[in-house]
Amino acid sequence: EAQVTQNPRYLITVTGKKLTVTCSQNMNHEYMSWYRQDPGLGLRQIYYSMNVEVTDKGDVPEGYKVSRKEKRNFPLILESPSPNQTSLYFCASSLSASGTGADTQYFGPGTRLTVL
């Protein structure tokens, strides 16, 4: 089954404790992205990747890191989480990173993170 998977689905942690949220897609997609969803704000892009070893900042990158060492994986790293990073996080992927932006983005099930 074609899908985007994220782990963990739920995470409660404390301020300053480094964590990684994994994202993996099995569709051979070039483009991958991370969003955070907050009530009343919709979804906002954190980072994106056009291909292996190519990443760039989105709208709200502060406090986050990403890497793209393999095409299928795009982990989100919070090196020193803070309470304002409590949110619902979504990973997404789409087929091609070239072209005009018409490709559908497929979303993972989400990771609910709470930072105490």
Added chain:
Amino acid sequence: AQSVTQLGSHVSVSEGALVLLRCNYSSSVPPYLFWYVQYPNQGLQLLLKYTSAATLVKGINGFEAEFKKSETSFHLTKPSAHMSDAAEYFCAVSRGSNYKLTFGKGTLLTVNP
């Protein structure tokens, strides 16, 4: 910069009634427009998208949307609401080489029996 405005953060309809969720976009050139649905505790699922092929776009679950350039709108409709349509709906616009989706703030649809 492009942006999306969804009018009404919460829309309530009766089962069998027309569903109309409003979306207006701001873009200097014709964009690509999407409607996504989010059911409780799930990720986002594509309902439909406009990519300039046809102004009336049909999607899954009986939803459709019409692109109106003169009104910069892309409203989502369904003739008859079903209880299973209760969810949050997001309009999004995409343009540019970075494939960034700019989302509206979402509209929560409640369907009353």
